Amino acid sequence: MPPSPQLRFLARASILATAILAVWWWLLLTPVLAVMRAPTEFALRLLPGCGQETRILTGPDGQWSFAAPPGAASAPLQNAIQEAMRGLPDAAAKVPWRISSKQVVCARTSLSLFSLSLPLYWSILLAAPPRKSRLRAALGGSALAAAIGFVSLLLFFVKGTNDLAQFVPGAAARFALDLASYLGESLLPYAAPLLIAIWLNSEFRDRILSAAALRSSPAQPAHQPAARSGYGPGRKGGRSR
Amino acid sequence: MRRFLILFPVYLLSGFTVLKASFAQSVLSVMTGALVTVCARLIRAFGGQAIAEGAILRTPDNSFALMVVAGCNAAHVTVLLWAAVLSFPATWPQRAKGLAGGGAAIHAVNLIRIISLFYLGRWNRDVFDFAHVYLWESLITIDALVVFWTWVWLIRKPGPILHAHAA
Numbered sequence: 364m365p366p367s368p369q370l371r372f373l374a375r376a377s378i379l380a381t382a383i384l385a386v387w388w389w390l391l392l393t394p395v396l397a398v399m400r401a402p403t404e405f406a407l408r409l410l411p412g413c414g415q416e417t418r419i420l421t422g423p424d425g426q427w428s429f430a431a432p433p434g435a436a437s438a439p440l441q442n443a444i445q446e447a448m449r450g451l452p453d454a455a456a457k458v459p460w461r462i463s464s465k466q467v468v469c470a471r472t473s474l475s476l477f478s479l480s481l482p483l484y485w486s487i488l489l490a491a492p493p494r495k496s497r498l499r500a501a502l503g504g505s506a507l508a509a510a511i512g513f514v515s516l517l518l519f520f521v522k523g524t525n526d527l528a529q530f531v532p533g534a535a536a537r538f539a540l541d542l543a544s545y546l547g548e549s550l551l552p553y554a555a556p557l558l559i560a561i562w563l564n565s566e567f568r569d570r571i572l573s574a575a576a577l578r579s580s581p582a583q584p585a586h587q588p589a590a591r592s593g594y595g596p597g598r599k600g601g602r603s604r
Numbered sequence: 605m606r607r608f609l610i611l612f613p614v615y616l617l618s619g620f621t622v623l624k625a626s627f628a629q630s631v632l633s634v635m636t637g638a639l640v641t642v643c644a645r646l647i648r649a650f651g652g653q654a655i656a657e658g659a660i661l662r663t664p665d666n667s668f669a670l671m672v673v674a675g676c677n678a679a680h681v682t683v684l685l686w687a688a689v690l691s692f693p694a695t696w697p698q699r700a701k702g703l704a705g706g707g708a709a710i711h712a713v714n715l716i717r718i719i720s721l722f723y724l725g726r727w728n729r730d731v732f733d734f735a736h737v738y739l740w741e742s743l744i745t746i747d748a749l750v751v752f753w754t755w756v757w758l759i760r761k762p763g764p765i766l767h768a769h770a771a
Binding site for chain 2: 386486
């Protein structure tokens with residue numbers, strides 16, 4: 364009995380993902396992050412309170428950090444420091460203290476996570492059934508996957524900055540930002556490449572979903588075998604791999 | 605298809621909103637503890653040595669310890685799969701089978717993932733980071749797609765009556 368198309372795809376995608384992700388992790392990740400740094404800095408400068416001097420610093424462990432404006436959230440800490448300094452006998456007690464910035468830090472593992480979409484998309488694209496214009500799917504999908512990774516990274520920093528500066532007004536908007544940042548970290552890097560591949564590769568989409576398009580109601584009479592299509596033993600004219 | 609495209613993001617966002625809620629976090633922490641306990645028992649059943657302490661899986665001599673946190677318990681991928689199953693046109697019994705069977709399949713793979721990470725972490729930290737952040741998360745997401753595809757294939761498979769009619 365030959366393996367099902369699902370198992371064949373699973374085997375192909377797993378092998379390709381292992382190979383491509385390994386090359387990405389050990390060879391390409393550092394240069395890719397170097398390329399992503401300038402546009403990320405540019406975008407962060409657009410945040411409220413962040414000026415043109417905003418820079419991303421790379422730490423010894425490869426983490427990124429940037430000085431976010433302290434905002435109202437820092438006021439209690441600033442007051443506490445001032446109160447504690449007041450008890451000191453020397454001149455330091457008389458100096459007014461002000462928190463000028465706080466560091467928002469993105470660990471190297473999180474940074475690498477935000478760059479995952481691109482190699483994962485290529486793995487799925489190569490493992491999925493062939494289509495006529497794979498180049499178009501490769502270019503368009505790569506651009507989308509890269510954009511989603513970049514947006515997820517920005518959401519991480521925007522959320523971190525907002526936690527300090529609280530520039531997003533209203534509970535609903537803050538919740539939406541929290542949820543978007545959460546999705547950007549925990550779902551989008553992994554799920555977006557799959558969804559993009561399904562969207563751009565019509566043959567792959569048909570194999571998975573065509574039955575849904577042709578048969579909108581689940582209650583299909585048993586005497587309509589022609590309504591079943593897309594894959595499986597009853598398919599005519601389909602490509603078999 | 606249009607129905608699927610509308611419902612899928614709705615279910616997905618709803619699922620992740622629930623995951624962020626505090627009551628879900630307490631349920632997930634219990635589930636994570638159970639997951640770590642099962643991993644430790646499986647390792648010991650196959651001759652290895654591991655101790656479960658809450659969400660921590662460690663070696664008896666404390667030379668390596670691994671903490672299973674949110675995101676490592678396959679909850680995110682399960683929500684992704686469940687959103688796809690719920691959005692797809694099917695009867696409710698079919699969906700129930702997809703939710704239960706699909707969830708079980710994902711968690712079975714996740715057990716293998718955590719156990720393999722436990723051994724990889726003891727061996728090499730760099731390989732562990734790669735497998736943890738990149739490889740296993742990607743593989744388990746691909747697995748979720750294959751589980752969904754298989755479920756769709758099963759519910760579209762003609763039954764015995766259809767076969768008899770075609771014959």
